Amino acid sequence: MYPNRFEYCCPASLQEVLSLLSTHQDEAKLLAGGQSLLSMMKLRLANPTYLIDLARIPGLNAIGEENGQISIGAMTTYAQIKGSHLLRNKCPLLPQTATLVADVQVRNRGTIGGSLAHADPAADMSAAILALGAEMKVVGPKGERWIKAEDFFVTMMTTVLDPDEILTEIRVPILKDEKTVYLKNAPRPSDFAIVGIAVCLKLNHQGTCEDIAMGVTGITDKAYRARDVEEVLRGRKLEPKIIKEAASEIIHGVEVNENIHASKEFRSHIARVYANRAIQAASKGLVRVISEDG
Ligand SMILES: Cc1cc2nc3c(=O)[nH]c(=O)nc-3n(C[C@H](O)[C@H](O)[C@H](O)COP(=O)(O)OP(=O)(O)OC[C@H]3O[C@@H](n4cnc5c(N)ncnc54)[C@H](O)[C@@H]3O)c2cc1C
Missing domain, CATH: 3.30.43.10 (Uridine Diphospho-n-acetylenolpyruvylglucosamine Reductase, domain 2)
Structure with missing residues (x-):
């Protein structure tokens, strides 16, 4: 067509x-x-x-370190994110997530800014930036404003951006002791997520959860922070029973989507299973960034 x-x-x-x-x-x-x-x-x-x-606008596809944070231009492609040494060393959740987006062709052209502005309710990057507590720089006729990831998505394909505004930059923290992971369930590896769970977890020396942020995609009309899951885990030792209890909160208060790929019941079940696995993986430091192209 x-x-x-x-x-x-x-x-x-x-x-x-x-x-x-x-x-x-x-x-x-x-x-x-x-x-x-x-x-x-x-x-x-x-x-x-x-x-x-936007292809000719200078400076929109750079990744750099600034004031203790990492700045990523909105036109940065998934392939650039996946290959960035700075991100792999200091914020590996983004390269790990980028490896799970679509296929090589899409990753070579698709951008982080395009994905976030498009606000597909099953987009992978949305979950990752929520777990990282990212901030987005938006520029419009009245100047610039910074928007927290959690305030960015309104509903399906809708963000807080006005029609005369452009997303120019995404800022994520430099991670130190935090463990991160993104787990995705999809019909085929290159498909959109039925459920995608991003976790950023900080444990103390005794294995108690000091802090956790969980970003969730694929479940409802927009990506969201799983605050109820986080609440159960904060200050607790991450034993299997506690993790299971926390993961069962993943769809609390959420209207779960259903479509040809997953019924409400199946998606809810997968959400609980993947939330559980993501917390376990993060707590054990099982982060994997695939290095080869493919
Ligand atoms: C076959 C296929 C499989 C895919 N699988 C996945 C998947 O598994 N996971 C996943 O997350 N995504 C997937 N996608 C979507 C892909 O990630 C897209 O690249 C992404 O959603 C949009 O990024 P883009 O740079 O191509 O944006 P575009 O398509 O160019 O733009 C998308 C929207 O965002 C707006 N926009 C773009 N940039 C800005 C900006 N800087 N400021 C304000 N508005 C802006 C545009 O006006 C448009 O409305 C898939 C796409 C295809 C074709």
């Missing part, structure tokens, strides 16, 4: 992007890797009159 007719704009600066967005508002769409947007345009689910390509 061909998309509707549109005007292609290829600005060379962020200022130009903002000016195009201010002028065209809802009639315009930003183009990052195109891995979600182009399919939607071909299916006529998105019909922008103006397509604003």
Whole structure:
């Protein structure tokens, strides 16, 4: 299928992007890797009159260390994240998550900013940035604002971004003693998650949970922090019984989706099983970053 007719704009600066967005508002769409947007345009689910390509905006695809945090440009691809030595050493949850997104082709084009702004309720990166307590920099006509990951997603395919704003950067903490893991259940390895669980866990020397953050994707209309699971674990020794009790809270107060891939019951069951496994894996430091391309 061909998309509707549109005007292609290829600005060379962020200022130009903002000016195009201010002028065209809802009639315009930003183009990052195109891995979600182009399919939607071909299916006529998105019909922008103006397509604003971000490919030439300088500085939007850099990964760097800044003020004790790691800054990731919105146009950074999954492949860049996967290959970043800085992230592998100081925030391995992101490269580990990137290895589980789609396939090589999608990872070469798809961007972290595109994924977060698109807000697919089963997107992998959403769970990871929630577990990391990331912050997002958004720039618009009134200047810039920083948004906490937990406040970013509103519902399916909807974020707090206004039509004339652009997501430019994601900041994640440099991890020291924290153990992280992302576990994903999907029909096939390259598919979207039925359930995806990201964990960032800090244990003390006695094996007691000092702090934990869990990001969850695939279950409901948006990715969310599993606060009820976290509450059960904080200050407790991570024994199997406690972990099971905590994991059973994963869908507490959540409207669980069902579709052709998973009934409500199956998805709920998988959610509890994967929450349990993710906490166990993090507590044992079983983090794996696949190094080869594939
Ligand atoms: C075959 C296939 C399999 C996939 N499997 C998975 C999977 O397993 N897990 C997963 O998480 N994802 C998966 N995806 C989706 C993929 O991760 C997309 O790349 C991602 O969702 C969108 O990123 P993008 O850079 O391609 O954005 P685009 O498609 O270019 O844009 C997506 C949306 O975000 C907006 N946007 C883009 N950048 C910005 C910005 N900086 N500021 C504001 N708005 C912006 C666009 O206007 C558009 O509305 C899959 C995609 C395909 C085609």
